[in-house]
Amino acid sequence: MKKPNPCEPFDLRFEPDGAGYIVSGPAGAALRLTAAEFAVFKAGKAKDGSALYKKLAAAGLLRGRLDLDGVTAGLAKLSAGVFAGPGLHILVLTLKCNHACVYCRATAGGAGDTAMSHGTALKSVETAFQSPNPRISIEFQGGEALLNWEVLKAAVAHAKKLNLKARKDLALSVVTNLSLMDEAKARWLVKEGVSVCTSLDGPAPIHNANRRWSGGSSHARAVQWLKYFKDAAAGGGKDSLPSALMTTTRLSLENPRAIADEYRALGLGGIFLRPLSPIGYAAGVWPDIGYAPGDFIKFYRAAMARVLEINLSGEKFVERNAALLAAKLLRGEDPNFLDLRSPCGGAIGQLAYNYDGDVYTCDEGRMLAACGDPFFRLGSVRKNSFAELMTAPAARVCAMASCLENQPYCARCAFKPFCGVCPVHNYATQGSPWGDIRGGGWCELQKGMFKTVFALLENKKSRKVIESWLEK
Numbered sequence: 001m002k003k004p005n006p007c008e009p010f011d012l013r014f015e016p017d018g019a020g021y022i023v024s025g026p027a028g029a030a031l032r033l034t035a036a037e038f039a040v041f042k043a044g045k046a047k048d049g050s051a052l053y054k055k056l057a058a059a060g061l062l063r064g065r066l067d068l069d070g071v072t073a074g075l076a077k078l079s080a081g082v083f084a085g086p087g088l089h090i091l092v093l094t095l096k097c098n099h100a101c102v103y104c105r106a107t108a109g110g111a112g113d114t115a116m117s118h119g120t121a122l123k124s125v126e127t128a129f130q131s132p133n134p135r136i137s138i139e140f141q142g143g144e145a146l147l148n149w150e151v152l153k154a155a156v157a158h159a160k161k162l163n164l165k166a167r168k169d170l171a172l173s174v175v176t177n178l179s180l181m182d183e184a185k186a187r188w189l190v191k192e193g194v195s196v197c198t199s200l201d202g203p204a205p206i207h208n209a210n211r212r213w214s215g216g217s218s219h220a221r222a223v224q225w226l227k228y229f230k231d232a233a234a235g236g237g238k239d240s241l242p243s244a245l246m247t248t249t250r251l252s253l254e255n256p257r258a259i260a261d262e263y264r265a266l267g268l269g270g271i272f273l274r275p276l277s278p279i280g281y282a283a284g285v286w287p288d289i290g291y292a293p294g295d296f297i298k299f300y301r302a303a304m305a306r307v308l309e310i311n312l313s314g315e316k317f318v319e320r321n322a323a324l325l326a327a328k329l330l331r332g333e334d335p336n337f338l339d340l341r342s343p344c345g346g347a348i349g350q351l352a353y354n355y356d357g358d359v360y361t362c363d364e365g366r367m368l369a370a371c372g373d374p375f376f377r378l379g380s381v382r383k384n385s386f387a388e389l390m391t392a393p394a395a396r397v398c399a400m401a402s403c404l405e406n407q408p409y410c411a412r413c414a415f416k417p418f419c420g421v422c423p424v425h426n427y428a429t430q431g432s433p434w435g436d437i438r439g440g441g442w443c444e445l446q447k448g449m450f451k452t453v454f455a456l457l458e459n460k461k462s463r464k465v466i467e468s469w470l471e472k
Contacts, residue, residue: 006064007053008044015414017451025060027074028332028417032458074332078417081336081349086390088338088350089128090139090363091121091155093148095355095370099177100212101199102289103247103282115148116355121155123381124353129162130386131351137171139197141363146180156192173197178225179213186225190232198222200244200266202259206251226266244268248275248296249289256303263317264310270318270469273303275445279428280367293441297448304452311465323469325453328418331470338362340420340446342405346398347378347390357381359389361398364424375433376424398423401433409437415450 015022021038024030033041037052046053046062057065060074081087095114097104116124128138138159140152156172163170173195189196200222201207207219215221226242233241244263246252252259263271275296278286303319310317324340327333338345346361353359357380360366365376378384378392389395401423404410410419421442423433429440437443456462 004063005044006062007046007048008063009041009061010063010066012042013412013414013416014038015447015451017454022414022451022454023059023061024414024417025071025074026066026417027060027071028078028328029059029061029074030329030414030418030454031055031059032454075417077332078328078334079341080334081345082334082341082343084135084349085131085133086128086345086347086349086351087131087133087135087336088137088139088345089124089131090141090350090352090366091124092116092141092143092353092355092366093121093145093151094143096147097143097177098147098179098213098215099144099218100214102210102212102285103249103276114143114355116151116353116357118151118154120353120355120357120381121151122158123357125155125158125162127353127359127381127386127389128351129159129166129168133168135169135171137173140172140174142175144177144180145174146176146185149185153188156194160192171195177211177213177218177222179215179218179221181221181225181228186228186232190229196225196229196242198226198242198244199247200226200262201246201249202252202255203262206255206259209251210247210249223266226268230267242268245272246274248273248299250291251289253291253295253299256299257306260303260306260310260317264315269316270320271303271307272320273300274321277364277425278440279364279424280371283371283428293444293448296445297452300449301452304456308456308462308465311468312461316468318469321449322453322456322466325418325450326457326466327470329450329454329457330467339422340418342403342420343399344402344420344422346376346402346423347392347395348399351378351389353381359384361394362424364422365394368424368428375427397433401426404437406434407437409443413447415447418450419446 011026013024020032020034022030022032040046041056046056056062060067093116128136145152175197178198199211201210204219208217211218229242260271276282276290278290307317307319324335324337327335338349350362351359352363352366354366359378359381361376361378369377376394378389378394402421404416410416421437425440425442426435427433
């Protein structure tokens with residue numbers, strides 16, 4: 001019998017990058033090797049005591065120097081949120097909206113009554129509180145959530161009442177375009193500790209082109225109320241600190257610096273650079289507003305360059321996508337970003353409650369249903385218990401389809417310990433929740449992001465900046 005070689009790679013995972021390779025260990029430690037170092041490593045010929053041997057051993061990459069207890073602890077740390085139960089609960093208060101955004105199908109009229117009833121809202125909140133997760137976030141969405149204001153208020157009151165007994169770490173938020181905001185609503189939200197999140201796609205020309213509003217400049221109204229809630233937070237209403245999300249359309253691609261500067265000028269403390277997903281209505285208009293994964297990566301790198309310039313000038317300004325990836329790459333932590341978990345956050349990390357009480361694995365699954373395909377429907381709050389929702393076929397499919405162990409192409413990828421896959425994305429782009437992770441652009445996008453952040457972490461100046469974003 002051949003004697004085992006202690007210098008053989010353990011669970012070899014690698015990714016070509018430039019002239020070298022990125023390799024990772026079973027519990028997530030990642031490092032870069034030159035082509036020559038990789039050839040020695042792959043052949044199992046790293047000499048004991050050499051610099052290469054020490055580097056590989058420290059990362060847990062050598063079979064003979066494997067710390068199984070350390071691997072177990074590392075895997076548990078990277079998957080800390082998987083077994084907690086759904087923490088994010090999205091209540092869709094209405095499908096109606098007074099905007100006509102280019103990537104959304106909500107309408108001012110809508111087909112019939114699409115407002116969540118008082119009873120359905122309370123039942124949805126009660127279902128959310130059945131989750132074993134000690135941290136519950138209830139997010140009110142639309143359409144335009146403020147169009148169903150009285151039901152929003154009732155749901156907030158019910159959640160607070162239930163929490164007197166449940167004693168969960170409860171967070172409440174509303175996603176709104178802010179065009180219907182007024183002083184009375186704003187004061188109530190601040191008083192009740194309901195945080196506000198809105199969309200901000202960049203400077204006025206970009207935002208107004210993406211988020212069309214017959215009532216005037218959607219950008220001006222969003223900026224007006226973002227400033228209001230920012231001032232309220234500065235005055236002591238910590239929970240009223242607003243947040244904004246941008247969606248990258250084709251129009252955004254040529255304006256990375258201007259978009260970053262818009263967020264900086266508003267004092268939002270950072271930006272979350274997100275690609276557009278070809279799911280729901282956006283899939284139908286993809287030829288007009290979509291782009292190739294490589295185009296987004298080019299945009300992301302240019303925007304990140306501007307973000308780093310801002311930080312190096314002495315101002316803390318966080319790019320939240322990079323912060324999430326850095327938490328994984330540097331610290332082996334699970335930041336509980338539901339799109340990059342294995343299995344993903346569908347059902348086991350979040351639930352989406354439609355206006356009619358139907359429950360979906362996630363908001364993306366609900367958006368797919370809005371276009372006529374209820375594949376990711378779990379059941380209804382009026383007919384099904386929490387246990388029935390969590391064991392529904394769609395929940396089981398999501399959990400199985402989003403385990404990267406079920407993706408053959410991921411087996412040897414250096415980013416496997418840190419990555420995840422979205423079954424809804426696979427289904428929308430390939431007709432199967434399993435699909436092929438290389439299809440639909442998902443893999444190219446994630447690898448491009450990881451490579452970008454990994455390279456920044458290898459530079460002393462940019463690494464120091466990104467590490468400062470992780471400080472609590």
